[in-house]
Amino acid sequence: MTDELDLLREADPVSADTGPWRDRPLDARAELLLRRLPSRDRRRRTVRRRAVWSLGTAAAAAVVALALTVSGTGSSPAVAAPRPLPLVAHASRADVSLTEIARRARAAAVESPSKSERGSHFQSWALGMRSGRDAVTLPRESLTRWNADGSGSTLEVATDPRRPGRPVIEDGPPPRTVHDGKVLSEEHYPPGMNGANGDYFEDPPAGAPALRGYLAVWSPGADRDPADLLSAIRSFLTVWTPGPRQRADIVTLLSGIEGLRPAGEVTDRLGRQGQGFRFTGTPGSRYLIVLDPDDGGVLDIEETYTKDDPEYRVKAGDVMSYTAYMS
Structure with missing residues (x-):
């Protein structure tokens, strides 16, 4: 909960001098800040994923890759793809x-x-x-x-x-x-x-x-x-x-x-x-x-x-x- 509260305080979509009881549409800046809240959290998770997948995701990828089969006579389970070579x-x-x-x-x-x-x-x-x-x-x-x-x-x-x-x-x-x-x-x-x-x-x-x-x-x-x-x-x-x-x-x-x-x-x-x-x-x-x-x-x-x-x-x-x- 602390992280979410920190994000809300930092966004501060309505300034202190607008009055606590005023009902008005948010301006463009406030809308932008509010929309950024979930995306910022996603970005934090994305950065961590770029460094290392979760154990469950990596295991799931391995299971899917090993379970993937090639149709036709003599089909056999396909293995995880070799590391792709960079484009030249x-x-x-x-x-x-x-x-x-x-x-x-x-x-x-x-x-x-x-x-x-x-x-x-x-x-x-x-x-x-x-x-x-x-x-x-x-x-x-x-x-x-x-x-x-x-x-x-x-x-x-x-x-x-x-x-x-x-x-x-x-x-x-x-x-x-x-x-x-x-x-x-x-x-x-x-x-x-x-x-x-x-x-x-x-x-x-x-x-x-x-x-x-x-x-x-x-x-x-x-x-x-x-x-x-x-x-x-x-x-x-x-x-x-x-x-x-x-x-x-x-x-x-x-x-x-x-x-x-x-x-x-x-x-x-x-x-x-x-x-x-x-x-x-x-x-x-x-x-x-x-x-x-x-x-x-x-x-x-x-x-x-x-x-x-x-x-x-x-x-x-x-x-x-x-x-x-x-x-």
């Missing part, structure tokens, strides 16, 4: 600068100012670590779709670790699995819900500064720290599929990050060609962001270790986490 970037004369990608994204937004769509389709994995144990990777694919009446569904599948990058979910009404994989969760939401109980439930605003502020509501620090901004963009893209205007805004935010350097052309794990950019953030980690050079869409965000950590049996260059956005 190759510099060439055909490289497209971030400035040019931003220009193309803004031009595309003018030609087709369609809105972002709530819902996402992505593949991801992260290392599950326990002190003194080998890390476990659990590849997964997730598809979330929302309908006009606010109803929706989420399907999450553990993919075959021996076939990384192969899509296992077919988008459609309803979505279904099309390749080997173990369903981790499947949820259906009633009309009117429209994601209201999740993060980023409000429609994202237009304009890069406004989008930065919107991201900071859910990921405090995104309005001032580049690593937090990248983390917020990664999370946002697992909830929303950005339209041309939001794609341009995201690239504009990326172009303002000091230290984001061109890495070269990248072929991602889904076989797509993109332009890579590297950023060294918090000590011990480095980001690789892969963009579609034509419209600025974020294809992939990968985070790797930059130094060894013997306690968790990870080495510099190991992939910490990876997300490939499929729609």
